[in-house]
Amino acid sequence: MNTFFSIIFSSFLFLCTSCASPEAETRVISPKDFSRELSENYNATLIDIRRPDEYQAGHIKGARPINWEDSTLFYSEVTKLAQTEPVYLYCRTGRRSAEAAQYLHKQGFNVVDLEGGYVAWVQASMETTKYESDIFSTNAGRKVSITFIKHGTLMIEVDGTIIHIDPVSSYAENYESLPKADIILVTHEHGDHYDAKAIETLSKSNTAFYSNKRVSELSGKSIAMSVGDSQEIANIKITATAAYNSSEGHENFHPKGRDVGYLLDIDDLRLYIAGDTEPIDEFSAIQNINIAFLPVNQPYTMTVEQCIQAIDSIKPHIVYPYHYGNTDLSPIVDHYKENNQIEIRIRDLQ
Incomplete structure (x- = not known):
């Protein structure tokens, strides 16, 4: 992540600690449960927070690419999201998505994180695609x-x-x-x-x-x-x-x-x-x-x-x-x- 923006973004994250909605929650769930919940909630937002090259190599159908490592882009895109529906997100193995989930939670979002990330999703034989979709x-x-x-x-x-x-x-x-x-x-x-x-x-x-x-x-x-x-x-x-x-x-x-x-x-x-x-x-x-x-x-x-x-x-x-x-x-x-x-x-x- 760009060092300057990383510092700014981390500072912003710290300052927003008290901004979390008391109703907001973060859950980490298995690929099977992640897939089931997405199929039941058409209005949910699914975010792939990996880098563009990772996304293009394969991703979960319907995922929006918003690169966590591009802090300026991530902050800009997050401000456009509605807090009325949960945000589902994932990275490769779960490390980056845990950081992103923490940030989104502090902004008042209900967050659902994919346990084990995209690697676990593929290992569970879930559907993937190389095409973007909304x-x-x-x-x-x-x-x-x-x-x-x-x-x-x-x-x-x-x-x-x-x-x-x-x-x-x-x-x-x-x-x-x-x-x-x-x-x-x-x-x-x-x-x-x-x-x-x-x-x-x-x-x-x-x-x-x-x-x-x-x-x-x-x-x-x-x-x-x-x-x-x-x-x-x-x-x-x-x-x-x-x-x-x-x-x-x-x-x-x-x-x-x-x-x-x-x-x-x-x-x-x-x-x-x-x-x-x-x-x-x-x-x-x-x-x-x-x-x-x-x-x-x-x-x-x-x-x-x-x-x-x-x-x-x-x-x-x-x-x-x-x-x-x-x-x-x-x-x-x-x-x-x-x-x-x-x-x-x-x-x-x-």
Whole structure:
């Protein structure tokens, strides 16, 4: 840990000793109990406090990486956490998480520490992944897990219903190891969004496959959706939205009327998967969005400035920039740093 920040952080920890809520508690539990409690508490926060290289080598599904050794980052991220739900955390063997648990307890959090850390979790044959994922819950108690694979490729699980969006083999380490799809959604036919091999690997006999018209023609398998069309499966409403380039000279990349994005309505949770688009007039009809995936890589999709324009128009609660290549996203993060209504989350979606 940086020596200067370590001293400051340790001093802050000491000063906060008296700040602990009398109701707050810290528990250390086995991998089996840790897994069971996480499955029962969709609103809990799961934190992997290891270094980024450790996290990327493998982690517990749904864990947020917040490096304990980066004290500035850790303090900044902790201030964003709600104390209404317990915080579950782990490190490699339990030493660092014990220190972090002590700090969080003194801030008034109920903390659950994984006994033996990630090593014990793996030895207990619990599920691990190399992909980042975030977990949400709906007002009907359904768990919605979003796994960020790469670029425009996502996997969403809604209480056991698996949705693969724009699956591309080169972006996943091995689609054979991922759950088969109940639903596949493809936005358009470009090779970084449509991959017939990945779709074949993920498909079951009863997989529902939806796409724009051109992919339907190419595959001979998908149901074509035009803008405004809707389908409903497993109490998940899927609506096709407009996606196209609007800047002069860029219209040929994604012509108006060819491609689609998708709205997913899952109980009270509304997700917007924009597809390859720039800010368009149709954004005015895309409202009440909880989670939005917006592409940022001009000339093919949005500039950083256009993404900010889109966010201000749609006003989603959480924004994941995706399909961003080498784009510097820091201006977007900085623009909304003080905005309590909109949260920008950066994931590995280059």
